[in-house]
Amino acid sequence: MAADEQADSVDEAGVQPITRTPKGSGRRLRGAIAHYLGTQIVSGRIAPGEKLTGEVANAEALDVSRSAYREAVQVLTAKGLVESRPKAGTHVLPRSRWNMLDPQVLAWAFSGEPDTDFVRDLFELRAVVEPAAARLAAERRDRDDVKAMRDALTKMRRHTLATDAGRAADRDFHDALLAATHNHALMALSASISAAVSWTTKYKQRARALPRDPVPDHIKVFDAIAGGDVDAAAAAMRTLVDLALEDTRLSM
Amino acid sequence: MAADEQADSVDEAGVQPITRTPKGSGRRLRGAIAHYLGTQIVSGRIAPGEKLTGEVANAEALDVSRSAYREAVQVLTAKGLVESRPKAGTHVLPRSRWNMLDPQVLAWAFSGEPDTDFVRDLFELRAVVEPAAARLAAERRDRDDVKAMRDALTKMRRHTLATDAGRAADRDFHDALLAATHNHALMALSASISAAVSWTTKYKQRARALPRDPVPDHIKVFDAIAGGDVDAAAAAMRTLVDLALEDTRLSM
DNA sequence: GACGCGAATAAGTCGGACTAAACCGAGGTC
DNA sequence: GACCTCGGTTTAGTCCGACTTATTCGCGTC
Numbered sequence: 001m002a003a004d005e006q007a008d009s010v011d012e013a014g015v016q017p018i019t020r021t022p023k024g025s026g027r028r029l030r031g032a033i034a035h036y037l038g039t040q041i042v043s044g045r046i047a048p049g050e051k052l053t054g055e056v057a058n059a060e061a062l063d064v065s066r067s068a069y070r071e072a073v074q075v076l077t078a079k080g081l082v083e084s085r086p087k088a089g090t091h092v093l094p095r096s097r098w099n100m101l102d103p104q105v106l107a108w109a110f111s112g113e114p115d116t117d118f119v120r121d122l123f124e125l126r127a128v129v130e131p132a133a134a135r136l137a138a139e140r141r142d143r144d145d146v147k148a149m150r151d152a153l154t155k156m157r158r159h160t161l162a163t164d165a166g167r168a169a170d171r172d173f174h175d176a177l178l179a180a181t182h183n184h185a186l187m188a189l190s191a192s193i194s195a196a197v198s199w200t201t202k203y204k205q206r207a208r209a210l211p212r213d214p215v216p217d218h219i220k221v222f223d224a225i226a227g228g229d230v231d232a233a234a235a236a237m238r239t240l241v242d243l244a245l246e247d248t249r250l251s252m
Numbered sequence: 253m254a255a256d257e258q259a260d261s262v263d264e265a266g267v268q269p270i271t272r273t274p275k276g277s278g279r280r281l282r283g284a285i286a287h288y289l290g291t292q293i294v295s296g297r298i299a300p301g302e303k304l305t306g307e308v309a310n311a312e313a314l315d316v317s318r319s320a321y322r323e324a325v326q327v328l329t330a331k332g333l334v335e336s337r338p339k340a341g342t343h344v345l346p347r348s349r350w351n352m353l354d355p356q357v358l359a360w361a362f363s364g365e366p367d368t369d370f371v372r373d374l375f376e377l378r379a380v381v382e383p384a385a386a387r388l389a390a391e392r393r394d395r396d397d398v399k400a401m402r403d404a405l406t407k408m409r410r411h412t413l414a415t416d417a418g419r420a421a422d423r424d425f426h427d428a429l430l431a432a433t434h435n436h437a438l439m440a441l442s443a444s445i446s447a448a449v450s451w452t453t454k455y456k457q458r459a460r461a462l463p464r465d466p467v468p469d470h471i472k473v474f475d476a477i478a479g480g481d482v483d484a485a486a487a488a489m490r491t492l493v494d495l496a497l498e499d500t501r502l503s504m
Numbered sequence: 505g506a507c508g509c510g511a512a513t514a515a516g517t518c519g520g521a522c523t524a525a526a527c528c529g530a531g532g533t534c
Numbered sequence: 535g536a537c538c539t540c541g542g543t544t545t546a547g548t549c550c551g552a553c554t555t556a557t558t559c560g561c562g563t564c
Contacts, residue, residue: 028546028547028548029547029548030326030547030548054513054514054515055514055515055516056514064548064549065548065549065550066549066550066551067319067547067548067549067550068547068548068549070323070515070516071322071323071326071547071548074282074323074326074327074330075326075327075329075330077327078326078327078330078331078356079330080443084514084515084516085514085515085556085557085558086513086514086515086516086555086556086557086558087512087513087514087515087556087557087558087559088513088514088515088556088557088558089513089514089515090514090515095436096439097443098440099351099353099354099355099440099443100436100437100440101351101353101437101440101441101444102351102354103332103351104330117436118436118437121435121436121437121438122437124388124435124437124438125435125437125438125441128380128381128384128385128438129380129381132380133380136376183373183376183377184347184352184369184370184373185352185353185370185373185374185376185377186373186376186377186380187348188350188351188352188353189353189377191349191351192353280515280516280517281516281517282516282517306544306545306546307545307546307547308545316517316518317517317518317519318518318519318520319516319517319518319519320516320517320518322546322547323516323517336545336546336547337525337526337545337546338524338525338526338527338544338545338546338547339525339526339527339528339543339544339545339546340525340526340527340544340545340546341544341545341546342545342546505564506563506564507562507563507564508561508562508563508564509560509561509562509563510559510560510561510562511558511559511560511561512557512558512559512560513556513557513558513559514555514556514557514558515554515555515556515557516553516554516555516556517552517553517554517555518551518552518553518554519550519551519552519553520549520550520551521548521549521550522547522548522549522550523546523547523548523549524545524546524547524548525544525545525546525547526543526544526545526546527542527543527544527545528541528542528543528544529540529541529542529543530539530540530541530542531538531539531540531541532537532538532539532540533536533537533538533539534535534536534537534538
C-alpha cells in the first residue's frame, strides 16, 4: 500500500492533484481512480479527443499499480467516456458517446460545479417522462404500489427535504411511481432521474431554505394516481416538475 | 458492426461453456468475456442473487488470465449487473439495479431470444419520449439539423430497411431528430433508443418481408419538424411509433 | 508520387505473489 | 444459556514484471 504516504516528493504547484486516496475504508482504489479520471473528463479538464498519458506513466504518476489503473479505465470505457487502442493510446470520446444517464456519470457531473444548461436538459427530460409515467401509473398501479408511494410520502412529510432522510423519501416516491408503471424501461430511467432529482434538490437546499413546501404537489399526484384519474395524474405531475424546475432555476 | 454473432451457441450442451475466442477474433478478450457473462446474466441463466464462481476458478474454467477476467467483471460492475466484495464473492444484483438503457446491456438482452414484455416496455418508452422530442425538435431545429434528417431520410429511401445501410440510416434519422432537440439528456437516451430500434427492426426483418413501407411515416414527421409545426410533429411521430410497435408485435 | 513493408509503441494478456477485507465459527465472558 | 470477541479462512483487491498483439508511422522501394 504505497498510496498512504502523502506525496513528499515535489507536489507540483497545485495543478497536479496527485493520487486521491480517500480514507482507507472508503470505496476501493480503482473506484477512486475512476472517480478521479471521470470527474476530470466530465468537467472538461480533459477535453474530448485528447489522449491521456500512457498507462505505465499515468499509473506511476498516480502512484497505483498498472492493474488498478487499467481496471479504472475499463469502467470509463464501459460508460463510453474513453476508448483505447494499441499504439493509439486512450482517447476521450466525444460527448455524444457518453452515457450521461448512467447514475455514476451523473454523480461525476454533479461533483463539481453543475452545468446549468445540463440541469435544464435534465428537467426537460423529467417533464417529458414523469407526467407520462404518472398517467401509466394511474392506470396500472396495484395495492403494493399505492402503499409504497404512501409510505414514501409519509416519510417525506415527517422529515423535510432539508434532511437526508427526507430527500431519500423523495427519491423513494419517484421510484415507487416509476415502478407503478410496471414498465422495466421506465424503471431503468428511474435511477437516472432520481439521481438528478436528489442532486438538484441538494443544490436548491444549499442556496436557501426551501422557499416552498413541495409536499402538497406530491399529494396531488398521489391522490390522482391512487384514484386512477389518468389525466389528473399527468397534469399534477407536470406542474410538480415545472415548479421544481422553477425553484432550481432560482437557486443557480 | 456485424462481428457480433460469436459462436456462443456451443455452451448449451454441457457444463463446459468455454468462451471459444481464438485470437484474431474481433473484439478484445475481455470484451468477449464480458459479453459471455453479460448474456448469461441478462438472459437469466445466472439469476439475481446468485454468486458466480470465484475469480481464480472461473478464470481458469474460461481459460483466460485472472486479469482479463477481472477487467470483464469490472465492466459488468460498471453497468450495475454485479457487485463483488472480499470474502463474499461476486453476486448478481437485482434487475432493478441494472442499467438497462446502456447500449451494451441492450445488445446483450437482444443477443438471445428477446423478451417480448421488455420489447413492449421499450416501445412504450419510445412512445413517451419520441413524440415529445419531435415537438421540441420542431421548435428548435436549425438548418444543420434539417439537413442531417433529410440526408438520413434520403439514404433510408435508397437502401431499404432490408439492408444494413438502410437500418443505419433509420438510426441516423432518429439520432438527428433527438439531436435537433438540442437537449443533451435526450440525446443520451438516443443511443439506447436507436439501439432498441435497430434490434427490433432486425427481428421484424427476420420474421417476414417488411409488410409496410415505413418511409412515408418518416416523411410526415420530417415535414412537420422542418415546417415547425409542433403539434403535427408530435402526432406524426406518435403514429410512427404505434405502427412500428404493431409491426414488431406481429413478428414475435 | 503511391504503395507496401517493417519497426516502434502502447495497450492487451499472462502468471504468480502478496494484502486486505469480511464472514464464520470457536472459545471465552457475563 | 446467550452474547460478545477474536482469530482463522476465504475471496476479492492490489502489486509486479515479463511477454504478446495490434496498430500506426516512417522508411524504402517501385
